[in-house]
Amino acid sequence: MPTRLLPPPGPARLLTVITVVMSLGQGLWMAVNAIFAVTMVHLTPGQLGVSVGISAALVLLSSTPLGHLADRVGPRTVQLWSFLALAPLTAALLFVGGFWGYLVATSAQGLAYRAGNNARKAMIVALVPPGDRARTMAGIRAWINVSVAVGACLSGLVIAWGTRVGFQGAILFTAAAFLGTGLLTLKEAPVPPTPAGAISAFGxxxxxxxxxxxxxxxxxxxxxxxxxxxxxxxxxxxxxxxxxxxxxxxxxxxxxxxxxxxxxxxxxxxxxxxxxxxxxxxxxxxxxxxxxxxxxxxxxxxxxxxxxxxxxxxxxxxxxxxxxxxxxxxxxxxxxxxxxxxxxxxxxxxxxxxxxxxxxxxxxxxxxxxxxxxxxxxxxxxxxxxxxxxxxxxxxxxxxxxxxxxxx
Structure with missing residues (x-):
């Protein structure tokens, strides 16, 4: 990772590195998910569409409460455990063999990912001065594009190979990226939680x-x-x-x-x-x-x-x-x-x-x-x-x- 493209050493740089690791796994998984579901889990296109829709609805409805959880428990704690949980939740796809198993696994994945993502934004606010936030987010977004592009290239190799072993490798790679994200979170400074009663869960x-x-x-x-x-x-x-x-x-x-x-x-x-x-x-x-x-x-x-x-x-x-x-x-x-x-x-x-x-x-x-x-x-x-x-x-x-x- 070229140093000249990263923010100066400090919280912003660590936030950027964590996001790069996270998005590398996410980029690969987004590119292979649908094909994996149809060819390896043997879902019909209709079942895949229903599963994606239900998962998206659950994430949508839970987004505000999951964000409140980051405020009440502390964003670093939620980010840490969300991505540590994402590792086994992603690896569990190795053993999924039908619609219901796929639906449960991907819905749990989506909820954990949204919880971690909400917490990451709260970490940026807590650790980066107001005048530097837009620049930090810009650097993060640029690196996300690089990471997603790399993940997409890797997915092309997996899809071209077309074997179960290739998809299993992609799942394990994604799980490892999420595990790395969680472990890197331990290096971030803790952020104190919001006191109880300061704001309701739907304020x-x-x-x-x-x-x-x-x-x-x-x-x-x-x-x-x-x-x-x-x-x-x-x-x-x-x-x-x-x-x-x-x-x-x-x-x-x-x-x-x-x-x-x-x-x-x-x-x-x-x-x-x-x-x-x-x-x-x-x-x-x-x-x-x-x-x-x-x-x-x-x-x-x-x-x-x-x-x-x-x-x-x-x-x-x-x-x-x-x-x-x-x-x-x-x-x-x-x-x-x-x-x-x-x-x-x-x-x-x-x-x-x-x-x-x-x-x-x-x-x-x-x-x-x-x-x-x-x-x-x-x-x-x-x-x-x-x-x-x-x-x-x-x-x-x-x-x-x-x-x-x-x-x-």
Whole structure:
């Protein structure tokens, strides 16, 4: 791991290293899971879909209480035991032989992973100064992209091999990565828990401004699904570009995030600038939608050029919007309930992922350029709404919208 790409020594560096180890295993498992379930556990596609849906619903409903658990017990404790538990829960898939066993194992996996993820966000707030959080998250996100890409490459080897031994090796590798994540957590500084009675397990659900931000941001980040779900089918059925252009778009996105996410986080250290960054990101995504729509029916070279330009605009919008959302999610939350608030914040993206694929397919694949325009307008409006939503939340919380002036 190149030292020059890591934060300076301290809590931020350790948080980054832990995330790299965690995402390496997660990246591999996400890429092989579906094929493992169908070919080795012998689930039907319908059973796999039902299992994924039930697991996702359980994680969604448990996200806020699991975040509250991190506040009450202490985020380091929850992160430690969540990932230590993930190791045997993942290894248990070696012995799963049917729908119910797979459902129980993957649901338990999902709950443990969400608990650990919520706690990790609370650790960032506790250990990293406010002015450094966006930069820390940017570095973490860049390394996540690298780790997931490596995991995806490893998954390609596993899938190409196609044997039970290969899938068993992938499961054990993932379990080892989660075990390593848990053990590395022991090196982090402990964070004291929130005193009993300071906030109820569902106190965040009464924080209307934070919930409004969660909803708007959850709708905004559905744009990440465009590259995975819609564009591959758009390229095949609505453009003259070669099929492999969808892979080129994904490579552009991954490379752009790795190269520029940290730079994109600069100037997002307060709520006002973070809301502006989120709005700018939404504008770039809206522009990307328009450019993608123009590729329909264009000549091969023109279609390829438009898809590349759209991919660059989308990647710029993604990294700028993400940089803004981190600061907002941290600073609008209560300091003594970061686990609960970050768990609830994750629900916005979860809900968006539940309806967005079908809606996007209907809009874009069935309505072509018109669908892209509708989507562009929707993202632009969400971006414009973000500063007002954040400003209202900051006023009600009494949080500073800009950094305090130095001197005096």
């Amino acid at each position: 965040v659900l009464r924080d209307v401004p934070f919930l409004l931000f969660t909803a708007v941001d959850g709708l905004l980040i559905t744009h990440t699904l465009l590259l995975d779900v819609v564009l591959p089918l758009w390229v095949i059925h609505h453009t003259h570009a070669p099929r492999w252009m969808s892979a080129v778009i994904l490579l552009i996105n991954t490379g752009f995030v790795v190269a520029f996410q940290t730079r994109a986080s600069r100037g997002t250290d307060d709520l006002k600038s973070a809301a502006r960054a989120s709005m700018q990101g939404a504008g770039c995504v809206a522009a990307a939608c328009v450019v993608f729509g123009l590729s329909r029916g264009s000549a091969l070279a023109t279609a390829c050029a438009l898809l590349v330009v759209g991919a660059l605009l989308h990647a710029l919008g993604e990294i700028r919007q993400a940089a803004g959302s981190w600061t907002i999610a941290f600073d609008l939350a209560r300091d003594d309930a970061q686990g609960q608030y970050q768990g609830t914040y994750k629900m916005g993206g979860d809900i968006g992922k539940m309806f967005a694929p079908a809606l996007f397919a209907w809009l874009i694949l069935d309505h072509g350029g018109t669908g892209w325009i509708v989507l562009a307008v929707a993202y632009a409006l969400l971006g414009v709404a973000m500063p007002a939503v954040v400003s209202r939340g900051a006023r009600l919380k009494g949080a500073p919208q800009e950094p305090a002036a130095a001197g005096g």
